[in-house]
Amino acid sequence: MDLVALSALIAFALSIAMTGAWIIARQPGRSGWTDVIWSYAIGAAGVVAALAPVDGPTSWRQWLVATLAAGWSLRLGTHIALRIKSGHDDPRYLELRREWGDGFARRLFGFLQVQAAAAWLLSVSILVAARNPAPGLRWSDGAGALILLVAAIGEAIADAQLGNFRRNPANRHRVCDTGLWGLSRHPNYVFEWFGWVAYAVIAIGPDGGFGQDWGWGWLALSGPIFMYGLLVHVSGIPPLEAHMLRSRGDAFRSTQRRIRAFWPIPQSRTEKDRA
Structure with missing residues (x-):
């Protein structure tokens, strides 16, 4: 099996995993498990992408990347699982259920398959980081x-x-507007995005990959780029903030005027007046 076949197998497995998430999330009060399954599925896909015996003996870099993917997945998935309360939907999915109405189940299936595709793209970042052929471990x-x-x-x-x-x-x-939440309205998403920069750094290396004929390493940039788009424009901030506006009203509008949605950079007076 070559890397293309391995990647295709991972894509199929992720699609099946998110189909299972769809079956669970259709039931009221169960949507939070979608993110648990997604987190664990990416971790499992990352470990397989890093360690599957495709191109010779397993390197220290492969073990490192597999450990990073597994550790990230276990922390995030377990945190979400412990946070879930029986009978309470994730506010983002509550907003989608309200917006989609009778078409919720049908549209949710497509939405979660898009997330499966996103997970596959993220697994590619892990794969090209793990398979960087440079000998030994580098800075x-x-x-x-x-x-x-x-x-x-x-x-x-x-x-x-x-x-x-x-x-x-x-x-x-x-x-909440204290601590890290006073710097960004979604600091957890900022750090979630930042973690995917790690694989690009490993995949590209200090020589841009060209010293080892590994131009494929630049594909790892798709991880942070796509994660940013997903969090900021698709399944992260938009539905969550729509819910917050409905549930917190003027209190959240005040937060929007004072604190940026993503980047922890203070807003200028002009931006605050325009918000």
């Missing part, structure tokens, strides 16, 4: 591992800050 491998570690820690801190905020009864109708 770029360490840099990639450090980037993913910082991303995981940052996302865990953001999740903990939001969890602490929500557990305080006094904050029931308020919007």
Whole structure:
């Protein structure tokens, strides 16, 4: 089996996994499991992409990348699973259920197959990082591992800050704008995106891949590029913020005026006035 066949097999498996997620998510109160399945599926796909015996003995780089993919997947998927409460839908899917009405089940299937395709594209980033043929481990491998570690820690801190905020009864109708949430309206998404930069750094390496005839490494840039589009324009911020506007109203509009949606950069006075 070559890398193309391996990638095709991973794509098929991810499609099946998200079909299973669709069966579960059709039931009210079960949509949160979609993200659990998606997270674990990417991790499993990443481990297979990194370690499947395709092109000779398994290298230290393959083991490193497989470990990074598995660690990211287990942390995120387990965090989401522990957060889910029986009978409570994810607010993003509640918004889609409201928007799609009677066509929810049909449109959800297509939506989750798009997420399967997104997962496949992300697995390609992992694959080309793991299969970089440069001998031994280089500083770029360490840099990639450090980037993913910082991303995981940052996302865990953001999740903990939001969890602490929500557990305080006094904050029931308020919007979290403290800690990392005072720098970005979605700091967890920022760190989620940042983690995918790690695979591009490993895949491309210090010589741009050309020293080892590995121009394919540049494909790993598709991971952070596509993850940014997914989080900022498709399944992340848009449905979540639509829900927040419906449930928090003016409180969330005030947050939108003061804090950027994604990049943790202070807004200028002109931008605040225009918002």
